[in-house]
Amino acid sequence: MKKAIGITLGTLIGLGVAYVGGVGFYAEKFTPNTNYGPVAIGNMTVEEAQEKIAKDVKKQSVTIVEKGKELGKISLADLGYQFNVKSVLEKVYRTQDPSTWFVKLIDGTKIQRVFAEQVSVDKELVEKAATALGIDNEQREAATNAAIKYDKEKGYHVKPGAVGTQVDYKRLGTALLESLENGTRKVDLESVYAQPEINESSEVVTETMNKIQKVLGINITLEIAGEAIKIPKELIEEWVHFDASNQITVDEEAVAAYLDKLNEKYATAGKPRQFQSTLQGEVTVPAGILGWSIDVEKETQNIIKDLRAGEDVTRKAAFVGVGTRLGEANDIGDTYVEVDLANQMMYLYYKGEVIVSTNIVSGKLSTPTVPGANAVIEMLTNTNLVGTAPGQTTQYSAPVSYWIRFDYQAQGIHDASWQSSFGGNTYQYAGSLGCINTPLDQVAVIYEYVEYGTPVIVF
Numbered sequence: 001m002k003k004a005i006g007i008t009l010g011t012l013i014g015l016g017v018a019y020v021g022g023v024g025f026y027a028e029k030f031t032p033n034t035n036y037g038p039v040a041i042g043n044m045t046v047e048e049a050q051e052k053i054a055k056d057v058k059k060q061s062v063t064i065v066e067k068g069k070e071l072g073k074i075s076l077a078d079l080g081y082q083f084n085v086k087s088v089l090e091k092v093y094r095t096q097d098p099s100t101w102f103v104k105l106i107d108g109t110k111i112q113r114v115f116a117e118q119v120s121v122d123k124e125l126v127e128k129a130a131t132a133l134g135i136d137n138e139q140r141e142a143a144t145n146a147a148i149k150y151d152k153e154k155g156y157h158v159k160p161g162a163v164g165t166q167v168d169y170k171r172l173g174t175a176l177l178e179s180l181e182n183g184t185r186k187v188d189l190e191s192v193y194a195q196p197e198i199n200e201s202s203e204v205v206t207e208t209m210n211k212i213q214k215v216l217g218i219n220i221t222l223e224i225a226g227e228a229i230k231i232p233k234e235l236i237e238e239w240v241h242f243d244a245s246n247q248i249t250v251d252e253e254a255v256a257a258y259l260d261k262l263n264e265k266y267a268t269a270g271k272p273r274q275f276q277s278t279l280q281g282e283v284t285v286p287a288g289i290l291g292w293s294i295d296v297e298k299e300t301q302n303i304i305k306d307l308r309a310g311e312d313v314t315r316k317a318a319f320v321g322v323g324t325r326l327g328e329a330n331d332i333g334d335t336y337v338e339v340d341l342a343n344q345m346m347y348l349y350y351k352g353e354v355i356v357s358t359n360i361v362s363g364k365l366s367t368p369t370v371p372g373a374n375a376v377i378e379m380l381t382n383t384n385l386v387g388t389a390p391g392q393t394t395q396y397s398a399p400v401s402y403w404i405r406f407d408y409q410a411q412g413i414h415d416a417s418w419q420s421s422f423g424g425n426t427y428q429y430a431g432s433l434g435c436i437n438t439p440l441d442q443v444a445v446i447y448e449y450v451e452y453g454t455p456v457i458v459f
Helices: 002-026 046-059 085-095 098-104 114-118 123-132 169-182 203-217 233-239 252-266 296-309 426-430 440-449
Strands: 061-066 069-075 147-151 155-159 186-188 220-224 227-230 240-242 248-250 273-276 282-285 291-294 313-316 319-322 336-340 345-350 353-359 372-375 378-387 396-405 412-415 436-438 455-458
Touching (some): 061 169, 147 240, 169 186, 233 252, 353 440, 412 440
Parallel strands (some): 220 313, 412 436
Antiparallel strands (some): 273 282
8 A cells, every 4th residue: 555655656756857847848849739830840949940941941842734735833932032931930849838748749730821921932033933834824725804895786785804824923922821821832823824903893984884884875966956965875875985094085087977977957158048039039049158067176175075064955056167157057147238249139038127228339340350259358438459350461550449359369349539430331341350339328338337257159
């Protein structure tokens, strides 16, 4: 009995001594079964563990495969790896409890995510190592971004982005470390293919599609020649495009072509016109300077501005031309000067009423007055008309009290004190060089009523 008690007591004392010795031992070393990732560092000092980790990590390598084929291995030593192992080891060492060393014999300490979180590699060296295995992005298919497309059948829609075969070297570097972390030591290149920078759910795509719906939903109505012309939505769909950044652009040439067609239908500039004359009934008047057309350049920009604003709008189109009624179907109106060459008569209509009815002298047979739908473009008083008559070398200078020019060929209406009579066949033997010679009292009234742009219809 005494012998048994002695043995038991001795065992306890021995265990106690061993335990105390272990506490002392592990006060300066890592407890048993401590692992830094895949590296066992139990029973080592911080410095010893650091040295062992450096050697073991350098030996780590990962197999690269693609589509079931092994391309080769990449060694961590070739990737310029860096890790803050010392600070991590010191933290673990400071927080361990040496008094639990015997428990660690069964349940050790594992420092996790050491490769994934505490080791970094050089992206350029990753690319270099991949190139050594025959992985060359220049020879591989690039990823394509999601893009907004248009066709008449589908309208506007998002074409999804697609993964190519180019490798994302940053992701490859991360995958290499993850494979070491999880112990697979293998990376499939297909898992690190470069992804599209823009996909269907990217903000730029969703915002642009919203813009499209807004643009396609607006109504642009142009007021031209008394009509309200609504731009067809199918045309707007064809006009709107998107650049490489999915930003809205507008096909200016297509917009201009549409406006050109409207000009063909509605514009009056450069076109002969039917005119209800005082003595001859309806006559055809050749094109002159009177008339208007849509200002294609300006209106194109106006429409683009409307599209980008995304708001419904009804407005007059931008017009360019000569006259007082630009954009109107009847650009002569009820205030105009009528010059009837056949009857050698001139009339001033003001708001539909005849204010002046007078005989005139037009251009002589050798320098006839050129007919046309024209308009007042210059008004002067007490001036001299200077020029050179056909076949002459010396200039003439004729003083007049009123000068009303109506075309770009120097034709105008003016008084002519040198004329002894007006009307009849006077123009045949005493005609002008093309101007409309008018009695002073009559041209004075005309001058009072007309303004720049007042139509002058000569036929």
